[in-house]
Amino acid sequence: MPPFDDVCVLVPTYNEAETIGGVVAEFRDAGFDDVLVVDGGSEDDTPAVAEAEGARVVYQSGSGKGQAVREAVREHVDRDYILMLDGDATYSVDDADNMLDPLIAGDAEHVIGNRFADLREGAMTGFNQFGNRLINKGFALVHGETFADILSGYRAFTRESFLKMTLSADGFGIETEMAVECAKRNIQTTVVPITYYPRPSGSDTNLRPVRDGGIIFLELYRRAKTNNPLFYFGSLGVLSTVSGLVIAAYVLVEWITRNISHEVMAVVSGFGIIVGVQLLMFGVLADLVLTLHRDTLQKIDEEAGSE
Incomplete structure (x- = not known):
């Protein structure tokens, strides 16, 4: 994979010391020279591990993934393209080319990685799979677009298109908000297949399915006020x-x-x-x-x- 001089790899983190080192090293070795890790006040060694592997580490002023992404893009990113992923080693650099190609070719402004295209065993519980598919169907019904996997954390987008969006979610609702904004503002969006891996043993998830799922459903419905x-x-x-x-x-x-x-x-x-x-x-x-x-x-x- 050739180096991408116009790409910033954005990784929001919170207590990801077990996995963030491998994630940063993987992307650095693949030729990405700007890996930006945004730490949300981790209680472990996440920032130190990321920095030791060559990442640029910043500390968010607030809390939550959504706030971290907004602050990072607006204040710490100056490159044209952003590749965003979680720091839990569930996404692979092998899919980076597929994610970025539509942007660089000018065929899309926002790319969503579809985890269900290659969902590895143990990567997602049956309950979470059901919830994800239900939310995707709800999104298609309310907003009239089928993006296959609106909750995917693997995204690629132009900085310009991101700045067009009106985003306010502080937590995991950021992916839902971005999908709604793409549909609302006619941001050219492409879905590409990716592989979704199970979290390594010893790495705990920050996701709370019932609570976060409820927040996402409410966000979908609230956003329908102006889009549908x-x-x-x-x-x-x-x-x-x-x-x-x-x-x-x-x-x-x-x-x-x-x-x-x-x-x-x-x-x-x-x-x-x-x-x-x-x-x-x-x-x-x-x-x-x-x-x-x-x-x-x-x-x-x-x-x-x-x-």
């Missing part, structure tokens, strides 16, 4: 309308069969139905405005390109 308002407001509208109808049916049955009136519940039912219908209407209008906005931006881009 019909789904966002429509789903709330359907929930409110259905709840109102269920309460109304109960009130009607009670009045017919037992001659019992539930005035308060009837008011709540009517309120739920009215709010639900209004939310549905608002979702349709918001989706129309978003479509017109995107069409206008596309025409502006076409006119600018023809000049």
Whole structure:
């Protein structure tokens, strides 16, 4: 593999002393002269091990993977291309060429490594596989794009495209946010197959599947507000309308069969139905405005390109 003078290898870390040395050495030996390790306050020797292998080590001012990535790209990276991966030795330098080629060729601005293309035995529990596939299906439904593996930590992207994104997640939600921003801002995105390896023995994961999975689902839904308002407001509208109808049916049955009136519940039912219908209407209008906005931006881009 030839050296990549315009590439920064970005590795956010927290307590990765068992694996970070091998990761840095692997990429340095492959010709990457700028390996940037961002440490999130590790309680072990992660920074020292990384530095000893030739990495450039910086300490993030906040906490969480998302904050580390944002701060690193904006303040510590000056190269055109960024190859981002975790420091747990689950990703290989052998896939670096496939990740970077679309960027260097100008065919993409953001590349996602699909772990499911070659998922090695023991690399991911059955529960995590189910959760990942569920989140990917949810992303495709809400945001209208199929990126195969939006939670992959192996990414390659141009610094310019990253700076276009509006990112706020501090933790593992950063990958989800980046995928949503790619879909929202029409950032040219390519998915390539990679190999995903199990973590070496003695290396503990910082991921908490249930907690982090819940955060990711909430992030997907929250981001639908501006990228797919019909789904966002429509789903709330359907929930409110259905709840109102269920309460109304109960009130009607009670009045017919037992001659019992539930005035308060009837008011709540009517309120739920009215709010639900209004939310549905608002979702349709918001989706129309978003479509017109995107069409206008596309025409502006076409006119600018023809000049």
